[in-house]
Amino acid sequence: MNIVLLSGGSGKRLWPLSNDIRSKQFIKIFKGEDGSYESMVQRVYRQICQVDSDARVTIATSRSQVSAIHNQLGEHVGICVEPCRRDTFPAIALATAYLHDVQGISEEEAVVVCPVDPYVEQGYFEALKELGELAEHTWANLVLMGIEPTYPSEKYGYIIPADQERVSKVSTFKEKPDAETAEAYIRQGALWNGGVFAYKLKYVLKKAHELIDFTDYEDLFEKYDTLEKISFDYAVVEKEDDIQVLRFSGQWKDLGTWNTLTEAMEEASVGECMLSDTCENVHVINELDVPVLCMGLKDVVVSASPEGILVSDKEQSSYIKPFVDQIDQQIMFAEKSWGSFRVLDIEDESMTIKVTLNPGHSMNYHSHERRDEVWTIISGSGRTIVDGMEQPVTAGDVITMQAGCRHTIIADTELKVIEVQLGKEISVHDKQKFELEQ
Amino acid sequence: MNIVLLSGGSGKRLWPLSNDIRSKQFIKIFKGEDGSYESMVQRVYRQICQVDSDARVTIATSRSQVSAIHNQLGEHVGICVEPCRRDTFPAIALATAYLHDVQGISEEEAVVVCPVDPYVEQGYFEALKELGELAEHTWANLVLMGIEPTYPSEKYGYIIPADQERVSKVSTFKEKPDAETAEAYIRQGALWNGGVFAYKLKYVLKKAHELIDFTDYEDLFEKYDTLEKISFDYAVVEKEDDIQVLRFSGQWKDLGTWNTLTEAMEEASVGECMLSDTCENVHVINELDVPVLCMGLKDVVVSASPEGILVSDKEQSSYIKPFVDQIDQQIMFAEKSWGSFRVLDIEDESMTIKVTLNPGHSMNYHSHERRDEVWTIISGSGRTIVDGMEQPVTAGDVITMQAGCRHTIIADTELKVIEVQLGKEISVHDKQKFELEQ
Numbered sequence: 001m002n003i004v005l006l007s008g009g010s011g012k013r014l015w016p017l018s019n020d021i022r023s024k025q026f027i028k029i030f031k032g033e034d035g036s037y038e039s040m041v042q043r044v045y046r047q048i049c050q051v052d053s054d055a056r057v058t059i060a061t062s063r064s065q066v067s068a069i070h071n072q073l074g075e076h077v078g079i080c081v082e083p084c085r086r087d088t089f090p091a092i093a094l095a096t097a098y099l100h101d102v103q104g105i106s107e108e109e110a111v112v113v114c115p116v117d118p119y120v121e122q123g124y125f126e127a128l129k130e131l132g133e134l135a136e137h138t139w140a141n142l143v144l145m146g147i148e149p150t151y152p153s154e155k156y157g158y159i160i161p162a163d164q165e166r167v168s169k170v171s172t173f174k175e176k177p178d179a180e181t182a183e184a185y186i187r188q189g190a191l192w193n194g195g196v197f198a199y200k201l202k203y204v205l206k207k208a209h210e211l212i213d214f215t216d217y218e219d220l221f222e223k224y225d226t227l228e229k230i231s232f233d234y235a236v237v238e239k240e241d242d243i244q245v246l247r248f249s250g251q252w253k254d255l256g257t258w259n260t261l262t263e264a265m266e267e268a269s270v271g272e273c274m275l276s277d278t279c280e281n282v283h284v285i286n287e288l289d290v291p292v293l294c295m296g297l298k299d300v301v302v303s304a305s306p307e308g309i310l311v312s313d314k315e316q317s318s319y320i321k322p323f324v325d326q327i328d329q330q331i332m333f334a335e336k337s338w339g340s341f342r343v344l345d346i347e348d349e350s351m352t353i354k355v356t357l358n359p360g361h362s363m364n365y366h367s368h369e370r371r372d373e374v375w376t377i378i379s380g381s382g383r384t385i386v387d388g389m390e391q392p393v394t395a396g397d398v399i400t401m402q403a404g405c406r407h408t409i410i411a412d413t414e415l416k417v418i419e420v421q422l423g424k425e426i427s428v429h430d431k432q433k434f435e436l437e438q
Numbered sequence: 439m440n441i442v443l444l445s446g447g448s449g450k451r452l453w454p455l456s457n458d459i460r461s462k463q464f465i466k467i468f469k470g471e472d473g474s475y476e477s478m479v480q481r482v483y484r485q486i487c488q489v490d491s492d493a494r495v496t497i498a499t500s501r502s503q504v505s506a507i508h509n510q511l512g513e514h515v516g517i518c519v520e521p522c523r524r525d526t527f528p529a530i531a532l533a534t535a536y537l538h539d540v541q542g543i544s545e546e547e548a549v550v551v552c553p554v555d556p557y558v559e560q561g562y563f564e565a566l567k568e569l570g571e572l573a574e575h576t577w578a579n580l581v582l583m584g585i586e587p588t589y590p591s592e593k594y595g596y597i598i599p600a601d602q603e604r605v606s607k608v609s610t611f612k613e614k615p616d617a618e619t620a621e622a623y624i625r626q627g628a629l630w631n632g633g634v635f636a637y638k639l640k641y642v643l644k645k646a647h648e649l650i651d652f653t654d655y656e657d658l659f660e661k662y663d664t665l666e667k668i669s670f671d672y673a674v675v676e677k678e679d680d681i682q683v684l685r686f687s688g689q690w691k692d693l694g695t696w697n698t699l700t701e702a703m704e705e706a707s708v709g710e711c712m713l714s715d716t717c718e719n720v721h722v723i724n725e726l727d728v729p730v731l732c733m734g735l736k737d738v739v740v741s742a743s744p745e746g747i748l749v750s751d752k753e754q755s756s757y758i759k760p761f762v763d764q765i766d767q768q769i770m771f772a773e774k775s776w777g778s779f780r781v782l783d784i785e786d787e788s789m790t791i792k793v794t795l796n797p798g799h800s801m802n803y804h805s806h807e808r809r810d811e812v813w814t815i816i817s818g819s820g821r822t823i824v825d826g827m828e829q830p831v832t833a834g835d836v837i838t839m840q841a842g843c844r845h846t847i848i849a850d851t852e853l854k855v856i857e858v859q860l861g862k863e864i865s866v867h868d869k870q871k872f873e874l875e876q
Contacts, residue, residue, distance in 0.1 A: 274761055274764065276754065276757070278751070286747075288747075289784065290454075290744065290745060290746040290767070290770065291746040291747070293454075293746065293748050293761050293762070293765075295748075295750035295755060295761070296751030296754030297749060297750070300735070302747075308728040308729040309724075309729070309730045309731070309742055310730075310731050311730065311732045311733075311740050312734055312735070313734030313735060316714065319733065323712055323714065323731050324731070327729055327731075329729065332728065344783055344792075345782055345856070347817060347854065348817070350816035352782065352790075352856050354782075354783050354790070372834055374814045376814070376858040378785055378790070378858060379785060379786070396810055398812050398836060398838055416785065416788075418790050420814040420816060422814075422816065422833060
């Protein structure tokens with residue numbers, strides 16, 4: 001199966017674990033099969049591979065997520081980078097052109113599109129496979145997954161099927177209704193629209209050419225920033241008559257708020273934590289190295305990360321966004337394609353960070369105009385290149401770099417470094433990248 | 439006035455702000471007169487000096503608090519160090535001998551003894567002064583402060599005065615009663631015993647010599663660890679007939695738990711914090727550099743420090759001790775006589791700390807057997823001495839020290855240093871101190 005996972009933008013609603021550069025799908029919060037924790041994207045990727053070991057997975061996302069995706073899923077996953085955010089129709093058009101022009105997928109093959117972050121059972125991915133098969137072999141131009149509603153939600157759009165069969169023609173779509181209308185829809189047999197669908201590659205390619213003037217993937221990529229922001233639902237789905245829907249009645253959760261996310265946690269806490277017996281329905285996600293102690297709380301979520309600490313009533317947690325919008329803070333932790341960094345200390349004219357490089361990886365070869373740097377290697381071994389000079393390094397070695405000096409570090413084993421940045425105007429934007437002459 | 443402030447032991451009940459090495463009296467939580475925050479000990483010391491600028495203040499405490507006291511009150515405050523903990527009678531005997539033998543105070547002068555951490559108005563210290571004057575000039579051997587009860591507390595001992603005068607003879611003492619008995623006492627005119635009293639120096643000196651075989655302060659200090667643990671109440675107060683009590687009806691609070699401490703806070707939060715409108719009776723004390731966001735909480739205290747994070751119902755917070763006893767953690771922050779340090783990162787074979795030295799101060803000249811160290815100066819200027827060699831240092835300088843090498847750093851201005859410790863067995867006990875040969 002060809003599957004495109006839409007990996008959306010910054011998820012402030014799960015602050016402090018998600019922020020401008022870390023989206024919720026990368027938070028490691030679910031107990032995986034080997035007991036270690038995995039993120040939503042890792043969980044979904046693992047589930048897809050278990051259902052279809054030949055699945056061709058392409059993640060449609062922005063440039064800012066590429067490092068985290070490679071870090072969590074490895075180098076081999078397909079990534080279709082959107083040069084900028086342009087809603088779902090341009091994103092799906094670009095991913096479709098990418099599959100056709102870059103990956104060489106036949107126009108007759110089906111493509112399944114799915115968000116990157118549903119919290120679901122294995123059966124969901126069986127259903128995705130079936131969705132693709134239907135798209136390849138039936139009369140419909142689009143095949144949607146319709147989720148059996150468990151309550152009259154106001155959060156979802158509804159699909160009204162023509163009949164009660166497992167696979168049926170779609171009669172009409174309804175926008176997010178109020179609870180009463182939702183109840184009426186459900187009595188008519190309506191299904192939730194979870195944004196999951198399949199099509200024959202050539203169908204979306206044709207739609208894309210109808211609506212956008214482009215030649216191929218590369219051309220579309222080049223002019224991506226000029227495209228109109230428009231959703232796939234609006235541009236394609238609502239105008240299409242030949243749509244089928246496949247009913248799905250298994251577990252399906254949209255983990256968009258702390259309230260829903262904590263419902264999916266298998267344990268009351270992740271990370272170092274103590275809960276008194278007087279706590280009731282309390283969840284703690286602690287990414288810090290120090291303990292969290294909770295006493296006498298009810299219906300509360302506590303989340304601590306290098307970015308900050310949230311303590312919220314679970315219901316109230318869905319109103320978090322305006323508060324997080326007010327926080328204008330230095331990014332304290334980030335996953336990069338080569339590893340990760342964490343800010344340890346900030347002063348007026350210095351910043352101290354801890355850098356962890358994965359084995360075999362290296363930073364870009366770069367320099368800074370307005371800061372000196374000192375690296376102290378605290379574990380592992382590798383090599384540094386400073387102004388063209390390569391030298392082996394290991395724990396205890398210290399490398400000092402003046403502003404302007406070009407430098408990188410290459411990890412042979414996992415390598416951890418304390419980096420002290422010194423200067424009056426320390427900024428992530430003060431970075432010039434260079435090609436390594438080797 | 440001669441005043442002895444009893445500065446008690448580790449206060450786990452205010453974890454994570456207090457711990458084995460930082461007692462609650464050193465937490466900077468009260469808005470001082472200039473808008474900056476002050477600790478209990480700073481507040482009390484300031485209040486005493488305002489009431490009596492000639493007051494001779496002596497803090498009776500353990501060795502572990504000396505650094506924090508000097509750091510918060512300066513070098514000039516008197517400190518009487520107890521070599522080990524031996525309850526209040528030995529502590530008061532030692533402090534009294536110290537005042538007589540070291541400070542040269544006359545036997546005829548009064549000494550006022552008071553805990554270091556009452557949360558009170560200025561009038562309280564006026565009353566202390568009066569207490570001293572009564573001790574010097576009346577017939578009583580002991581003059582106690584009796585606090586007008588505001589409710590039938592089960593937490594305090596009660597003083598039953600012989601009459602209802604402002605100053606009266608004490609008829610008897612009652613141990614901590616149950617609420618019903620407390621109410622009966624209060625109807626009889628009983629007062630709370632806040633552990634505050636005054637005596638003529640010679641009176642306690644005589645009692646000390648009756649109960650302990652010693653010659654002078656130095657001798658008492660030497661044999662301090664052989665002394666019996668016994669309270670001043672039990673050894674002296676309960677056996678004395680000639681006791682007066684002075685009524686005090688002003689504000690008096692004992693800030694021993696998060697619940698009572700937060701009642702004394704003038705603002706809902708100290709440190710970086712956001713509270714939603716849906717929060718009610720919520721207090722936050724955040725010592726970290728990242729924001730705390732609270733939503734929809736009621737009657738909750740949140741406290742975050744480098745040691746950990748507490749989120750507790752206020753009532754429940756008084757049951758904290760057994761939980762904190764379970765935490766066996768590296769000390770993450772400490773005040774020292776020369777400044778402070780904070781642990782930034784811990785790995786198996788390294789530890790990274792930030793050291794702040796106050797101007798004019800220096801570390802001990804010392805070495806480590808089992809670890810190397812790297813200092814990167816991030817701000818200020820001063821001098822390092824490494825194996826006898828002195829050199830000036832300023833921001834950007836890096837000093838590497840092998841295990842065994844003797845070193846110190848002297849701050850000319852405030853000096854901040856990132857120290858990376860490297861070795862297999864990093865321990866605070868791996869430290870040999872040396873005299874500087876200069």
